[in-house]
Amino acid sequence: MKPSLFDVTIIGGGPVGLYAAFYSGLRAMKTKIIDAEPDVGGKIRYFYPEKLIHDIGGIPEILGADLVADFKKQAETFDPTFVLNTRVTSVVKQNDGTFYIETENGEVHLSKTIVIAVGSGTYKMNPLKARFAEDYTSALHYHLRDLKKLRNKKVVISGGGDAALDAALMLLPIAKNVELIYRGDDFKGYEERAKTVLDSGISTHLHHEITSLYGDKTLKEIEFTCTHSGENKRIACDAIFVNHGVEVDIGNMRDWGFETEEWGISVNHEMETTMPGIYACGDVACYPRKIRIIQAGLHEGPIAINSAKKYLDPKAAPEAMVSTHHEHFMN
Secondary structure (H helix, E strand, O other): OOOOEEEEEEEOOOHHHHHHHHHHHHOOOOEEEEOOOOOOOHHHHHHOOOOEEOOEOOEOOEEHHHHHHHHHHHHHHHOOEEEOOOOEEEEEEOOOOOEEEEEOOOOEEEEEEEEEOOOOOEEEEOOOOOEOHHHHHHHEEOOOOOHHHHOOOEEEEEOOOHHHHHHHHHHOOOOOEEEEEEOOOOOOOOHHHHHHHHHOOOEEEEOEEEEEEEEOOOEEEEEEEEOOOOOEEEEEOOEEEEOOOEEEEOHHHHHOOOOEEOOEEEOOOOOEOOOOOEEEOHHHEEOOOOOOOHHHHHHHHHHHHHHHHHHHOOOOOOOOOOHHHOHHHHO
16 A cells, blocks of 8 residues: 655654654644654653753753653644654655655655754764673663662763763762763863862763773773873772763765765755755754754754745745644644
8 A cells, every 4th residue: 555645754753853743733734753763852862861951941951851751742742643663764756756765674655845853863882992891791881761770889980071971960969989080181071061070079080091891790890091101090880881972874864865964964044955855954954053952953943844834835834823823722
């Protein structure tokens, strides 16, 4: 049976894709969301469910998992179709102008327009490179989804970026002990966050790196080495949070017919790619003076949807009615 034709298919179910789905509902567009993960939420669900998010206007702070739940609830307002655990592998524009979307599992989806909101693409965590690390994989954590598992543990954090600093502060009241080890001479994270860590009493070891892990069946100790002097030290350790960055890749989207850049997809001020009918928003969208924060993506998503609406109906209003005036909410 031929699949249904949608007005817009949003590839990516993170916060930006979810808000774009809500906005497309305001524009009365038949909407589908396709995401490669088993649930929506993007990078926040995967990496930061226990982290407090601070960069959304009007929300001083909110737990990552709660923010994702709110975005999902909002996206469901106009009943879009969700297709999860499904990775898009190719997009082909057909002679009639619609798009033939094929997925890794062989499914086919049809859409009049496409909005790409995949964040930075796929993520591959850079592993801890230390002797005997492969013997203690259960003690290595690359994301913090359940802080309770680390309660009263002796935790070492390896890394100096924002995620490492955040992890140190989150674990401070939970873990028995927190040690922060970073091979650089200065932390890479925001200055204010680094200052908070340094003032917190967390033991920090700059210009050091973990070189060996030791224990019996479970991790007991780590050895770390000064990158300046070569001196070795050992400390007790039950678990390690590794934050050595990620390799990100937009994969074969580079073969879908539009122009790409090193960090994503080229768009203009209307979030239009160089392929008519395909738009991009969020971290994957590249244009001058780009800001990669959630709040910026929440602005770009509606622009992309409005561009898709005008593409389908040149006589359509340039933007959606204010939501509080929409009949769905008036009722």
